[in-house]
Amino acid sequence: RKEVEQDPGPFNVPEGATVAFNCTYSNSASQSFFWYRQDCRKEPKLLMSVYSSGNEDGRFTAQLNRASQYISLLIRDSKLSDSATYLCVVIPSGGSNYKLTFGKGTLLTVNP
């Protein structure tokens, strides 16, 4: 089983739609969780951290379920500029804070 698995995608949605991405991780002792965004042919950039209590940043909401080892990202009112690959990221237990384990990514295309 892969350490981090994401919805395979791709997702094609119209502007204004709500879209959700799911991610599961295999190491129950994993300590930190993030969503990164990667535009086409560009570098990954941190979108948001994921906290146990859930957290929101504007149109973006991240949720963590430690019991199910599951992370989600919800995007409301999708914009054309949200088109990108969304990478689920986990820091394994015992690893350095900088050894990030990335999922394969889920490609989102928002259409006019």
Add this chain to the structure above:
Amino acid sequence: ETGVTQSPTHLIKTRGQQVTLRCSSQSGHNTVSWYQQALGQGPQFIFQYYREEENGRGNFPPRFSGLQFPNYSSELNVNALELDDSALYLCASSLTGDTGELFFGEGSRLTVL
């Protein structure tokens, strides 16, 4: 822009050759990590350098090696290139104590023929 610069941006090598990729970290960042991103995959951790020493390594063979210099810049060296080494190589810098936020450069795209 993240302030992390990498060179070269693109290069083509043949199997068996050696390659050196370079990275200048963001000002003030003392930790550099290298990741390999194959087409259609997420980045895979190669290794991390802190204070000029390797401080963690992923599942990559010894022919992948690196250096960090006193100014925190870094090099990734790959010997005996194989076709599967074709990928985007990403350098990321961070400040000790920060968790989870890496600042990536735009990467060096290596093609091995």
